[in-house]
Structure formats: structure tokens, C-alpha cells
Amino acid sequence: MLKTMHIFFEASKAAMQAITAHGMRSALTTLGIVIGVGAVITVVAIMEGLSANITSQLDDLGSDMVTLRAYTDPEQEMLGFSNKVSYEDFLLLKSKADNVTDMTATMRAFSLGSSVQYGRSTTQTQIIGTDSSYQNVVHIYPELGRFLSESDDLKRRRVAFIGSSVAKKLKMPPDPTGQFINLSGDWFRVIGVAETRGSLFGFDQDNYIIAPFSTIRSLNGSQATDNIDIMFRPQSDASLTDIKIQMRQILRQKHKLLDDDPDHFEFHSAEKTKKQFASITTSVTLVASGVVSISLLVGGIGIMNIMLVSVTERTKEIGIAKALGATPQFILLQFLIEALILSLFGGVMGLLLGYGLASMVSMMMPGSSSVLVPLWAIGLSFGFTTAIGVIFGLAPAIKAAKLNPVDALRYE
Amino acid sequence: MNDSTTNVIELKHITKNYPMADEDFLALNDVNLSIKKNDYVAITGPSGSGKSTLMNILGCLDQPSDGEYWLDKQNVATKTETQLAEIRNKGVGFIFQSFNLLPRASVLQNVMQPLVYRMMPAAERKKLALEALERVGLSSKVTSLPNQLSGGQRQRVAIARALVTKPAIILGDEPTGNLDSKTSRDIMALFDQLHQQGHTIILVTHEADIANHCQRIIRLVDGVIESDIRKQQGELSHA
Ligand SMILES: Nc1ncnc2c1ncn2[C@@H]1O[C@H](COP(=O)(O)OP(=O)(O)OP(=O)(O)O)[C@@H](O)[C@H]1O
Ligand SMILES: [Mg+2]
Numbered sequence: 001m002l003k004t005m006h007i008f009f010e011a012s013k014a015a016m017q018a019i020t021a022h023g024m025r026s027a028l029t030t031l032g033i034v035i036g037v038g039a040v041i042t043v044v045a046i047m048e049g050l051s052a053n054i055t056s057q058l059d060d061l062g063s064d065m066v067t068l069r070a071y072t073d074p075e076q077e078m079l080g081f082s083n084k085v086s087y088e089d090f091l092l093l094k095s096k097a098d099n100v101t102d103m104t105a106t107m108r109a110f111s112l113g114s115s116v117q118y119g120r121s122t123t124q125t126q127i128i129g130t131d132s133s134y135q136n137v138v139h140i141y142p143e144l145g146r147f148l149s150e151s152d153d154l155k156r157r158r159v160a161f162i163g164s165s166v167a168k169k170l171k172m173p174p175d176p177t178g179q180f181i182n183l184s185g186d187w188f189r190v191i192g193v194a195e196t197r198g199s200l201f202g203f204d205q206d207n208y209i210i211a212p213f214s215t216i217r218s219l220n221g222s223q224a225t226d227n228i229d230i231m232f233r234p235q236s237d238a239s240l241t242d243i244k245i246q247m248r249q250i251l252r253q254k255h256k257l258l259d260d261d262p263d264h265f266e267f268h269s270a271e272k273t274k275k276q277f278a279s280i281t282t283s284v285t286l287v288a289s290g291v292v293s294i295s296l297l298v299g300g301i302g303i304m305n306i307m308l309v310s311v312t313e314r315t316k317e318i319g320i321a322k323a324l325g326a327t328p329q330f331i332l333l334q335f336l337i338e339a340l341i342l343s344l345f346g347g348v349m350g351l352l353l354g355y356g357l358a359s360m361v362s363m364m365m366p367g368s369s370s371v372l373v374p375l376w377a378i379g380l381s382f383g384f385t386t387a388i389g390v391i392f393g394l395a396p397a398i399k400a401a402k403l404n405p406v407d408a409l410r411y412e
Numbered sequence: 413m414n415d416s417t418t419n420v421i422e423l424k425h426i427t428k429n430y431p432m433a434d435e436d437f438l439a440l441n442d443v444n445l446s447i448k449k450n451d452y453v454a455i456t457g458p459s460g461s462g463k464s465t466l467m468n469i470l471g472c473l474d475q476p477s478d479g480e481y482w483l484d485k486q487n488v489a490t491k492t493e494t495q496l497a498e499i500r501n502k503g504v505g506f507i508f509q510s511f512n513l514l515p516r517a518s519v520l521q522n523v524m525q526p527l528v529y530r531m532m533p534a535a536e537r538k539k540l541a542l543e544a545l546e547r548v549g550l551s552s553k554v555t556s557l558p559n560q561l562s563g564g565q566r567q568r569v570a571i572a573r574a575l576v577t578k579p580a581i582i583l584g585d586e587p588t589g590n591l592d593s594k595t596s597r598d599i600m601a602l603f604d605q606l607h608q609q610g611h612t613i614i615l616v617t618h619e620a621d622i623a624n625h626c627q628r629i630i631r632l633v634d635g636v637i638e639s640d641i642r643k644q645q646g647e648l649s650h651a
Contacts, residue, residue: 002531003531006531010528010529014528017516021516316512317514319512320512320513320514320525321525321529322473322497322500323471323473323500323506323512324500324501324525324526324529324573325497325498325500325501325502325526325529325530325577326497326529327493327494327497327498327529328493328494328497329494330529404474405473405474405500406468406473406474409473409508409512
């Protein structure tokens with residue numbers, strides 16, 4: 001045991017001396033590994049950062065928020081049918097559904113179009129009508145002023161709660177509350193501005209105007225276009241599946257659907273989006289890692305090449321070592337450790353390079369958070385580089401260990 | 413003294429042939445040789461007669477094609493590569509005509525190198541190496557690199573390296589071949605001294621006055637021992 005450690009120590013020292021004797025060449029040799037590992041770490045760090053960022057935004061949005069909206073079977077759609085979820089459906093669910101904390105209805109303001117005007121500025125936005133519960137379901141809070149109140153809805157007030165982007169695009173004063181904006185000829189008084197949420201998948205999440213549901217409903221006019229989205233949050237300990245089963249029953253009954261009729265509605269949840277996104281990042285990471293491991297292979301071949309050159313170059317030196325009593329095991333270990341050190345050095349440099357690149361990229365990406373290099377990626381890189389060092393160092397090391405002392409000494 | 417139990421080296425029907433394109437080349441042809449403890453032997457002969465080939469076999473750097481080599485009553489042919497490495501490390505000290513020092517290592521590091529291949533603490537290694545350098549009179553050059561030394565000094569380093577493991581047998585393949593006559597005499601004085609200290613010494617040489625330092629002169633011609641002369645005590649040191 002002691003002897004093994006001693007040999008290991010002395011062989012490492014000899015290997016280190018050989019590496020530092022050709023500093024520049026050693027550095028260049030590891031370049032393949034540096035680039036390979038650097039690329040892996042960069043890709044993984046960016047993907048991890050991106051997905052952590054998006055996951056946290058989805059969490060903000062409320063991963064347990066569920067939206068119920070109309071769904072029309074494609075066959076029926078071709079026949080010109082279009083199903084609706086009505087305000088009455090909403091009222092029914094609100095009174096009957098169990099295990100739901102907050103529930104709100106939203107309606108698009110068809111009649112108002114999508115352009116909004118303030119002073120000389122005009123911009124495009126989405127205008128939705130909803131009630132005061134919206135705040136609790138969607139978790140949207142005022143930065144300035146207040147959100148819609150129940151009385152706004154009851155009295156069909158022409159008031160608007162606006163996203164921060166709207167205020168900015170319309171060049172409104174620092175505190176826009178009390179200002180009037182024009183929605184297709186109708187004037188609305190701004191009562192509040194929401195906290196900024198930033199962008200998700202490149203979408204500006206702060207470009208919207210919220211007005212009382214009753215106001216939008218009356219402006220939309222005809223009951224025929226009365227189609228709404230219903231949003232709710234399940235109670236934290238409740239089963240979403242059970243809630244959905246109950247809501248389906250209530251709605252199918254109300255819509256008088258027969259047993260084999262398809263639903264007129266469907267449920268969406270952010271949980272689903274999150275899962276889809278996770279599977280996308282996983283496959284991107286896998287593909288990128290696969291591509292990148294080819295560069296690690298190339299790096300390994302680079303190390304093998306330089307080690308073979310090194311063995312040939314140092315044939316005489318190996319001959320002297322053997323003449324002085326170096327065992328084949330010692331020579332083998334020395335060259336193997338040399339390959340391993342080169343490879344691991346490349347791994348460490350690659351790690352630093354990758355971290356640096358990922359930090360740079362994350363600085364340029366808007367709204368992204370700190371760089372995350374997961375432990376498994378570090379472990380994998382070191383595992384890979386160790387394996388490369390051993391696998392590609394073995395052939396040159398065996399070649400060196402097997403040299404016949406006389407032949408090696410005679411080499412010029 | 414003539415008792416065969418004191419033979420440290422025994423060669424029995426040693427041949428060495430090098431495979432060549434058309435016909436194998438016989439560099440050593442049925443060489444039989446016994447060398448006693450504390451013998452002082454010169455091997456001479458024309459160029460190409462097989463002197464180096466023989467020395468390489470004696471130093472376990474090469475294997476004979478046929479015949480038996482008994483070193484310290486042990487058949488070398490039965491040894492593994494690792495055991496041979498141990499013999500090269502402890503049993504024999506080999507000195508080359510072209511020194512074979514590591515160019516990037518200091519004098520001290522060169523002399524310590526054989527000890528690296530043993531389990532020996534660094535401090536003890538350094539102590540032994542300094543002792544060996546002292547014996548060859550090079551204590552003032554421990555930190556020099558080989559290319560900062562004269563030929564004679566380099567050979568002294570090589571001799572110190574061969575001595576550092578305290579081997580019973582010292583082999584020198586033309587150790588003075590690259591040196592001028594004055595330096596050669598100094599080196600030979602060193603070998604005489606080592607002989608007096610009890611080492612068994614075998615030297616290859618072309619020069620008669622070098623051979624005359626030895627007690628026994630073996631002449632090799634075309635891979636065959638042509639003559640093997642043991643000198644009388646009185647003739648020893650007239651050179
Ligand atoms: N590896 C080899 N392959 C083929 N032939 C060899 C090899 N080594 C030596 N020989 C041949 O064996 C013969 C003996 O060589 P060796 O080196 O032993 O001669 P030597 O007596 O030491 O000569 P010198 O005095 O010139 O050093 C020479 O003819 C040489 O050509
Ligand atoms: Mg020779």
C-alpha cells in the first residue's frame with residue numbers, strides 16, 4: 001500500500017515535470033478538452049438558467065391557476081358551430097363548485113378593438129373585462145392606485161387598471177392615475193397601474209388594460225358574443241382532478257350534453273406549460289450535450305496524439321529510466337498520469353471558460369437571472385475528462401512501458 | 413578464491429543473434445565466462461566484435477538469444493520485467509560511453525534518479541546522492557545542469573549515479589571513450605579506488621593503458637572470446 005502510494009507520488013511528480021517542460025505544447029494539447037467541456041458547461045448553464053427563470057415566472061403566474069374556456073370540436077367547427085362559456089355558466093360554477101378559493105371571469109372587449117389613445121400617443125394592447133376577484137386569481141397587484149372594486153363592476157364604471165407597459169408606451173405622467181385614456185371613442189379613467197412582471201417567452205406581460213366586467217359586457221352589447229374565460233385557484237389541499245370532474249358535471253348538465261357529446265369547454269393550467277417546457281429544455285440539453293461530447297472525443301484524440309509523440313520523443317529518456325531500474329508499472333503510471341493531468345487541466349479550464357461564457361450570455365439575455373452550473377454537469381465533465389485521460393492515455397503509456405531498454409537507449 | 417561459489421557472474425554458451433533481412437547476424441557466439449567477486453576485468457576487441465552486446469546482457473538491459481546468464485546464483489532468464497528492473501536498480505551500476513544523463517535535470521537530480529524507483533524518503537535520497545557525488549569529487553557541482561559540465565565531470569556524475577545504489581557490480585561500456593587522456597587517467601583512478609573498496613568492475617575499452625589498470629583482460633573477436641588473460645599481482649600498477 002505504502003509502496004503503491006510512493007510509486008503514485010513519484011510517477012505524478014515525473015509526469016508534472018514532463019508537462020511543465022513543454023508548457024505551451026501542453027496547454028495547446030488540452031485545448032480540445034477545454035473547448036469541449038467549455039461548450040457543455042455553457043449550454044447546460046444557459047439551459048438551466050433559462051428554465052429556472054421561466055419556471056419561476058410560471059410560478060409567479062401561479063402554476064396552480066386553472067383556466068376554463070370554450071372548446072369546439074374540430075368536426076363541429078367545420079359545420080359552423082362555435083361553443084361558448086357564458087357568464088351564467090360562471091355564476092353557476094361560482095355558486096356550486098367546491099374546493100375553489102377564488103374564481104373570476106374575463107371577457108375580451110371585442111367592441112373596443114385593441115388600440116388605445118392618450119394625448120397624441122396611440123398603442124396596441126389587449127383589453128379585458130373582469131371583476132375584483134381577478135387580482136386574487138392571477139396575483140396581480142397595483143404599483144400605483146388601486147385594482148377594480150366590486151362597486152366599479154356594479155356601477156359599470158368606465159375605469160381602467162393598466163399594465164406598466166401601457167403607461168410607458170402612451171407616455172403618461174409618472175403617476176397616471178386620474179388620467180383619461182380613449183378606447184375606440186370611449187373614455188376610461190385610469191385608477192391604477194400594475195407592478196411590472198417582465199416578459200415570458202419574449203411576450204410582454206405588462207401590456208394590457210383591465211376594465212370592469214359589466215362595463216365591457218355592456219359595451220360588447222349583443223349577448224351572442226357573450227363568451228368568457230373562467231379562471232380559478234383550487235384550494236391548496238384539494239385535488240384538481242376532483243374539481244375538474246365536478247365542474248364538468250355541472251357544465252355538461254347545464255349545456256344539456258348527451259353522454260357521447262364532447263365537452264363544450266376545456267381546462268388549461270400553467271402546470272402543463274411548465275411540463276412541456278421542461279421536456280423541451282431536457283431534449284435541447286441532451287442534443288447539445290451529444291454534439292458537444294463529440295468535441296470531447298476529438299479532444300481526447302488530441303491528447304492521445306501528443307502523448308504518442310511525447311513517448312517517441314522521450315524514448316531515450318525512457319531508456320535511461322529503465323536502465324536505472326524504473327519498472328514497467330512506474331513508466332506506465334507516469335505516462336497515464338501525464339495524460340490524466342492534461343485532460344483534467346483541460347476540464348478545469350473548460351469549466352471556467354464555460355462559466356465565463358454562460359455569465360456573459362446571461363448578462364446579455366434580458367430578464368434572466370444568475371448563472372447556474374448544476375453539480376451533475378461539473379461531475380459529468382470531470383468523469384468524462386478522467387475517462388478520456390485514462391482511455392486515450394493508455395495506449396501511449398503501454399507503448400512506453402513496453403519499450404526494450406537497449407532499443408530505447410539506442411534511440412537518437 | 414578459485415572456488416566457483418564466489419562467481420558473481422556466470423555465462424554459459426551465450427549467443428546473441430540479430431535478425432537481419434537475409435541472414436541472422438551472430439554478434440555473440442557461444443560465450444562462456446565466469447567473473448568472481450571483486451574481479452577487475454577489461455573487455456577489449458575490435459569495433460563490432462560484440463563488446464557492447466555482451467555488456468548489455470550483463471547489465472540486464474538485453475536478453476541473450478540462447479544460453480544461460482547466472483547472476484548471483486540466479487538464472488536471469490527466469491526473471492520478470494519487474495524483477496529485472498530491480499536488478500538494474502540495485503544489483504548493477506551501468507556507466508555508458510555517452511553518459512546518458514537527463515539534460516534537464518540537475519547533477520543532484522540525476523544522481524538521485526535510481527533512488528526514485530525505490531521506496532526511499534527524499535531526505536535519505538539526497539543524503540546518499542551527496543555522498544556518491546563526494547566520492548567522485550563533484551560536491552561543488554550539485555546544482556549544475558549536465559551541459560554546464562566538462563566531459564570528465566559528466567562521466568563522474570554518471571559514475572556517482574551508478575554508485576548511489578551501492579551495487580556489487582559496476583559495468584562501464586567505454587567509460588573513457590569520450591574523454592581526453594588526462595581526464596581518462598582521473599576516471600581510471602576512480603575505478604581503481606572502487607575496486608579497492610570491493611566492487612566487482614567490468615570495463616569495455618579500446619585503449620591498452622586503460623586495460624592495464626585491470627587484473628584480467630578478455631579479448632573478443634567476432635563474437636568469440638579469443639583470449640582471457642589474468643595478470644599477476646606485481647604487474648598491476650605500472651601504468
Ligand atoms: N540492434 C542491432 N541490430 C542488428 N545488429 C546489431 C545490433 N546491435 C549490434 N549489432 C551488430 O552486432 C555487432 C556487435 O555490436 P557491438 O555494438 O556489440 O560492437 P562493439 O564491440 O561494442 O563495437 P564498438 O567497439 O564499435 O562499440 C556489430 O556488428 C553490430 O552491427
Ligand atoms: Mg560498443
